[in-house]
Amino acid sequence: MFKLYKRSAKKFRFQTLTLNIINIHKNMNLKRNFFSCIFLFISFGNLLAQEAAEWKTATHDGYTYKYVSDDPTTSRFYTLDNGLTVILSPTIKEPRIQTYIAIKAGSKTDPANHTGLAHYLEHLLFKGTDKYGSLDWKKEKPLLDSIDNLYEEYNASVDSAKRKAIYAQIDKVSGEAAKFAIANEYDKVMANMGTQGSNAFTSFEQTVYIENIPSTSVDKFLRVQAERFRNPIFRIFHTELEAVYEEKNRGLDNDGTKSFEAMFANLFPNSYGKQTTIGTVEHLKNPSLIAIRDYYNKFYVPNNMAIIMSGDFDPNEMIKKIDANFSYMKRKEVPSYHFDAERAITTPVIKEVKGPTPESIMIGFRFPGSQSKDTQLLELVGNILTNGNAGMFDLNLVKKQRLLSAAAFSYVLKDYSTLLLQGRPMKDQSLDEVKNLMLGEIEKLKKGDFSDDLLTAIVNNAKKNTIESNESYESRAGSLMDAFTSDIDWKRIVSYNTTLANITKKDIIAFANKYLNDNYVAVYKRKGEDKNIQKVEKPSITPVEVNRDAQSVFLKQVNEMSETAVSPVWLDFKKDITKNKLKGLELLTVENKNNEIFRLNYRFEMGSYNNKLLPLAAEYLQYIGTDTKTAEEISKAFYQIASSFDVNVSSEISSISLDGLQENFGQAVVLLEDLIKNCKADEEAWQRLKVRVKKSREDAKLDKGTILRGLVSYAQYGEKNPFNYTLSDADLDSITGKQLTDILHDLISYQHNIIYYGPKSNTDITKELASLHYIPTSYLPYPAAIKFEKTVQEKPLVYFADYDMVQAEIDWFRNSNKYDPNKTAIIQLFNNYFGGGMSGIVFQTIRESKALAYSTYAVYSSPTKKEDSYSILAYVGTQADKLDDAVAGMSELLQELPASEKVFITSKESLLKSLITSRITEDGIIFSYLGAKRLGIDYDMRKKVYEDAKKLTFDDLKNFHDQEFKDKTYAYCIVANKNRVKVADLAKYGQVEELDLKTLFGY
Template sequence: MPSFFKTLLASALVVSSLGSIAQTKYEWKSANTAGYNYKFVTNDPMKARFYQLKNGLTVILSENHKEPRIQALIPTRAGSNTDPKDHTGLAHYLEHMLFKGTDKYGSLDWAKEKPLLDKINDLYEQYNKTTDAAKRKEIYKEIDKTSGEAAKYAIANEYDKMMAAMGGQGTNAFTSYEQTVYTEDIPTNAIDRFLALQAERFRNPVLRIFHTELEAVYEEKNRSLDNDPWKVEETKYAALFPTHNYGQQTTIGTIEHLKNPSLIEIKNYFNKYYVPNNMAIIMVGDFNSDELIKKIDKAFAYMQTKPVQEYKPAPELPLTAPIIKEVFGPTPDNITIAWRWPGAVSPKEHIIGTIVDELMSNSKAGLIDINLSKAQKVLRASSSPDWNKDYSVWTLSGTPKNGQTLEEVRDLLLGQLDLLKKGQFDESIIKAIAANYKLNAIQSLEKNDARAYKLLNDFVVSKGIDWNETSAMTDALSKVTKQQVIDFANKYCGNGYVIVYKRKGEDKNITKVDKPEITQVETNREKQSDFLKAVNAMPMKDIQPKWLDYNKDLQKGKVGPAEVLYVKNADNDLFRLTYRFDMGSWNSKVLPIALQYLNFLGTPTMSAEEISKEYYKLASNFTANFTDHHINLTVSGLNENFDRTVSLFEQLVTSAKADPATFELLKGRLLKQRNDAKANKGAILQGLAQYAQFGAKNPRTALNFTNEELKALTADEVVNFLKDLFNFKHTVVYYGPKSLEQLSADLSKVHKFPTQFKADLPLVANFDRITPSKTQVLFTNFDMVQAEIDWIRPTVKFDPAQTPVVELFNNYFGGGMSSIVFQTIRESKALAYSTYAYYFTPNTKDEKYFLVGYVGTQADKLNEAIPSMNELFNVFPASEKNLETAKESMLKNYQTERITQDAIAFNYLAAQEKGLNYDERSKIFEALGKLGLEDLKKFQEANIANKPVTYCIVGSENKIKVDELSKYGEVKRLTLEDVFGY
């Protein structure tokens, strides 16, 4: 199941309370306001307007005035499907390059830069056509040299700086099979700046600083070689689509094509597909559509329409028998089974296919959920559709438990599908699915990004499912019959499928993209183009920030001995209720196990399966999670079902029935999860970071039972912990439509409070971050192409007076694409695809700050990456222009940030943890104007520069000379047992 449906099912409407879903007409209509024609769909809750400008550019606008921000997406209908056969990955290359500027920005002197870029262009064409290795090396040296000369006239990251200065967030882009999309989230008062920049961005993009950005793409490719799920996905699509480019052309491209780029082909691709009749501007948020359409039209009127040849491949032949593939890698075994379904341009199949997927897996009451996951017959299992334009793909996936083969998981998954094919499911769930879909649509109305991405999907597949059909989908889902589901499943889920066995083992087919010799290029971070100056000088109307007033924005009450933090929901009939405890994983080894066990427990009157189904019928949900210091037990649903929802959870926690057999299965799951963590490079790096912060006895190692202790643990011990939980102090956090008085009265009836709370459990151990007295290197061997590097340094205890300089330092130095770290490590030196540095603020007043630097790089770049990051840490990189950008970005973001719903209460609780009684954003905002480079320099010198750090390195000892790491500090090899404690 995709997360989209997981979310909607977690907060579903109750079908019985709805009666029958009203059938509403969704029809296209036309209108004209402010001199512009547009189309809209009747009864569309998003009230989206669909314009088409004279040059063919599609503009889709949807107003939402909940907060003073706008989500903007600029897609073009071109992706890896439309890459030339001999230059795969080209659409993705181009996506990266459209952040580099034009002849008007990103350049100090275009007249001097252009001849050098033309020369680089010619050199790449020579390089592309040359096969002799020695000659290629010679040409690349010339490319590197000329690129260095050209970079003297380039200004890196001007796009990112302009977006940051106007308060932009989420600056990014992505490429997939059928689209390339550029994403931004801007303040509502930045429209003029945003449109000026975007219009220029697509006017005449310049492929400058190309070879360092190409190296970033190499890094992205190499990271994919360490990503087993990525390899499974590529294998699955290649087998499903022997003809269509879905399977024949990967988005990043082949290694051979990556090594032989053509700037001419990239420019041709841009000229062919980045034309107004193949693009859209989608904006959702706080604006006036009549005013905005005029501005968009004026900004993009220069674009000229051109014919675009649509990708129309030959149809795939039907699959008639299973196609079996294997993928090897270091991560745990899993299985993927995939069918080729009709594309999303087939409305009827899309609708019935959605029901089929939900009936199989909806996180609560699907066949897989009840019969496999809840019964613990596998470690994990799910279903998920990919709705592509030409063909969709439906996937069953599963992970085996201890002692289970992939073949056994396969049979279990196919067995559930057979039940569906035979109609052995509850037809009433279909109505629930439709109701859930409707509720999710209502909830998403508040979120600009949810609206925008829904409109994006419609634009990409607009020749099939149009917005009227999208809007009518809830009604259409409710009309699906059981027989239609059976017919669909038997027609499209037959024996013609692809099965990919992901097995743990060495991948002997990995071919790494080799590291080219790249000389560091200039970034000219102190320079600015005239265009940037003009954009940054464009006026922005003032927006007043809104700070929380904890005495006004939430109400406080009492129920029994518990404090209640209350925020009213005036928008709809949904509630969220959280019991928050002032103890967490540092207080109990049993806690994490108990909260997992909760999902498999029943009561004396209801089984675990019956409870899950009952929650589904109630359209309710419960979640149980924990942090170091807290437990959060949350129930949510419809207000009309408040009593039953809360009391059912109460019964589950306080009357849980120990089931030794189920608990033995859970212990098997836990042991398997432990083994799986040891095969996850991210989990290993996190473990090393814990070791670096706290020492050998750290939360990762000291809070886990040993395998022997876990095996000896009994179901009664765990259940008794749960039954006693509500006797400990907990705060009630509520967001919903009830009044505080109603809540107190209703809650006292369904939740049993003790007369007096027990004292919190003591800490298992006192964990205190250790400021290192000497530099050391922690290394753990793992079979991988890349190297993962963390710099860790705990410093001093929390001081609220330091918060403004800490936040500014993070924004300036190491967070985001306009930061010093990103500009230097990636843009200038091409040493990493992903890099950052962050000085973390502790959650409580008694804990220490700690520095984390990160570089994910090729193993053979490790000895370049470490000194480069160290230089940034040890010698303050002063840049007035970067500081100006960082401050402007922060000020505008604080002005438009709105904390709402129960986030208000949790913000208040977080402030209390730090010993504060105010919204700390207000102090940061007030202080920003007074802070300068000297303040940041003093901060860095006091806490970071030339101070001992701990390097955490995960990599293959076959690719890294571990003994040579001693030049950075004392080397300590840690085994996986050292890292995880088991």
């Protein structure tokens, strides 16, 4: 529906994400909504067997490259004369290319007196050069030089009055310099190409710049990137630094971040834990532009960088283009990274952090870095403990409901690695009990007390994972990028499946006994007030010019460059989907002509609105078995054949999904349908689940994001709304396990669609399913669904919820008109122009000009069915003491639409080019068809948007804003700390209603 746009953060690779604390930490630290998890295959090298894959060399048109035999990504590894690494992985699924430009430098190479520097620098690489981002470089440069010198004075001074005076001068000169700056010109030129996911991140030992580009715009992309790294200019610095302050404050409010940082500080005190990626509060307050430039000159050199691409291109032509654009870069010696070796941990190290979120515990074991063969077994151990189905944690702790949640995963870095265990307690369970249960599984691992079949199952799943990971441009490029920055031999990764099959149980036991003893760090995350929390105080900043309508000569030149022609491809639902009938059920199929993966889905037009117990029954299913198989045996059976299933229930749609390798299709369907039809009530499992559900519900009340969603639902529907349409504790207590299994037994007896994507034809899969899929003699009628009536915002209202945090979260909300397919083009274009990205009006104004927020957006949100209505949602996450300014800034934009012809043209070009080069494939075709049906249309809406958008003008957008936004009343949904935001003061925005959590959550 919308995106949170951020300028930076750390990136973490997780193979298993089962804990809220992990998800929170991951989401909070993904740069600019880089919301995808890169699956990194760490293979086990030549541990026990000769690898089949080998490095080979080839030459074409004077360019020599290396490649690995039998590499499914067909990647080529080039090294240009200046040392620049180029890795190309061609594939022709759609006319787009995923690109990463990676530098082997991150927070671990920050100067000790300027922590957070690599992260600052990542932000500043979006500010342009002396050729773009500036109206008049000759006039701008002296002012920027003055700002450099003022920051040095500021850093050298300890007198508070003098520092304040210097900062006032920085603010003044920055305002003058900003008159010559063109904010977000990088974002504008990339948007004009039709790029998607413009992004970057900084981690411990890597800084990476990300773009997903149309293959038609390769020449433009390379021209811009070559210029970007030629001579970056650090303009509009003090407002960008304020965004970093906001990012730091968000981290201070995030208990997951605090736990992770405490873990690394104690696990790696001499290396990765010595300094954090965002840096200390003290260093944030005392940045040095001269130090940042020095860091750039040392590390941003071609022999320390790589350009990685995966997508639709000819590698023979691409390498020539990259060489022509980047050959100007000169090789330099890169400073080596030195650190004192970590001392052995001989007894457990116990640490504690506090905060408002639910309690949890994290345990970490230290391992050697990525070059060690011992470390190459680490991912396998992580899979044995947690794989989502049949791992030791999965079966013994999660399936048996001994913990609220538990997971283990490896985190491999160049110098050191770690195995992290995370767990959350049940009601009235201590964190020591959680720790002992998880360590108990480690002891079982050391004794070999795990199924012999598990290693075989991991091999089977590795085959499936390899296929799935190679389907995605992003995954292919991401794995190649991680291998480059961590110095992992790609041959080992290609050999993963071959060498994995030779690992024995004896090897695992020896490995576990070598590394997993009383040599761990445990971080207890306790609920309570963090009295040590610091806040980065906001300096006084005068809003700066953003010069939205300005364009540099360079940008004009890039926009005028020719592009390769490509035609759009629209779906034709009658041709692209094969339909059939299976005993009265509609069977929709799309053939997979690329690999052996299948995905099967039974889709029901009913959900929690039809039956409150349906989501609970779906959850219960994972903890029960049948007369012939226990829940644990069922999980093992699915994992053994590399298949997985899920029962998902939303408000109006439910689905039973199954995926795996086609060779195991029949077995998988039989397993699934037997479980659904013959699952057996287990009252003990239900009582445990009931306790877990109640604990999860209590924990939800401690999550600020969940609270904010509750406020928005209250604003949208009133006191009775979908968010609090839930079971009371009394309802839960009255339910029996049999009631839930009865619901599951009947599920397939309701009318449903069958969706299949796989290598078999419609005719063949229809025949196969005829003998596998249960078909009742008659179908049950869907239970009547509850209806929620949306409110009309007739007067300004403020819905407030108290939460212990530094920041304030603000949503503006308003219900709008009924769905009209003829408005789709103008809505998409308006969202692009107004609040949908970093080149948009909201981001430029709230963040770039006024430095009021780290995250901000606004969207005119479309419904998913024709009977429903649109809604307006705007968001600012800011410091509590900026709340008034943030509210004023966003409210002004909601009332008056700033005009910018240049931003309008960029927004329009971005929309059109994205439509031309995007492709809907695989089972996405079927789900697009079903989504269109819910909206009352029988065609690919993208075609209509493309034709309609070409005719739209800025006046159309202005009229749309006047009709839908201007002079309208809004509900303000605010989550903040009462001690930082006075509730009485909020009355100036509208009538205030402070909502208690029972009213908000319904229990």
